[in-house]
Amino acid sequence: MKKSFSWRLFVLVAGALLGLIASMGLAAPAVASPVQVAASGNYHDNDEKLTLKAKGEGKYVSLKVVGKNYDGNWIDVEVYQIKRHYNLRQIDDRDVRAKGGSFEYKINHVECGESYVARSDSNNKKESRNWSNKITIKCDRNGHYHY
Numbered sequence: 225m226k227k228s229f230s231w232r233l234f235v236l237v238a239g240a241l242l243g244l245i246a247s248m249g250l251a252a253p254a255v256a257s258p259v260q261v262a263a264s265g266n267y268h269d270n271d272e273k274l275t276l277k278a279k280g281e282g283k284y285v286s287l288k289v290v291g292k293n294y295d296g297n298w299i300d301v302e303v304y305q306i307k308r309h310y311n312l313r314q315i316d317d318r319d320v321r322a323k324g325g326s327f328e329y330k331i332n333h334v335e336c337g338e339s340y341v342a343r344s345d346s347n348n349k350k351e352s353r354n355w356s357n358k359i360t361i362k363c364d365r366n367g368h369y370h371y
Contacts, residue, residue, distance in 0.1 A: 274344045274356040276303075279330065285361055287331045289342055294322045296346030303331060306339040306358065315340075322346075336363030 277288040291299060299320045304312035315334075320327045334340065342356040 272357065273354045274301075274342055276340055276342055276356045276359045278334075278359060278361050284332070285334055285336065285363065287334050287340060287359070288328060289331065289356075290326075290328045291320070291322065291344060292326045294325045294327075294344075294346055294348075295351055296348030297322060298347045299327060300345045300347075301342060302344075303340060303342045305335070306341060312341070334361060336361055 273291055273293055275290045277290065278285055279288050280286050287303065289301060289303060291301070299322050301316075301318055301320050302314055303316040305315050307313055316331050318329075320329060339358055339360040341358045344354045344356075
């Protein structure tokens with residue numbers, strides 16, 4: 225017969241291992257879903273408040289920042305150029321007045337071959353911070369662009 229101390233230790237370790245195995249099986253699906261959505265770069269909500277669009281002729285490309293459905297009157301908008309390893313370099317920062325909850329403005333002469341993203345923060349404390357879609361501007365030798 226086993227000694228009581230070793231038997232108790234065996235039951236304790238076996239119970240802990242079985243508990244960990246059982247909890248991993250139950251918790252994995254609940255954790256996997258939000259992580260996949262947050263990590264996906266192609267996920268876009270249909271009710272985007274902030275969007276970026278490229279506009280221009282020839283080699284002169286500008287970004288158009290469009291906001292809609294804001295509750296606050298003043299919106300702090302920052303536009304970033306995305307560098308290597310997702311480091312952000314701020315290229316524009318301004319307070320924009322939302323008329324009827326909407327605004328738009330443009331930033332002239334952005335660089336080809338670069339990616340951009342915008343962030344907005346409303347003066348209405350009930351609204352959360354919003355990020356725009358990422359836009360990459362590519363230009364060919366003739367100066368025509370696409371994204």
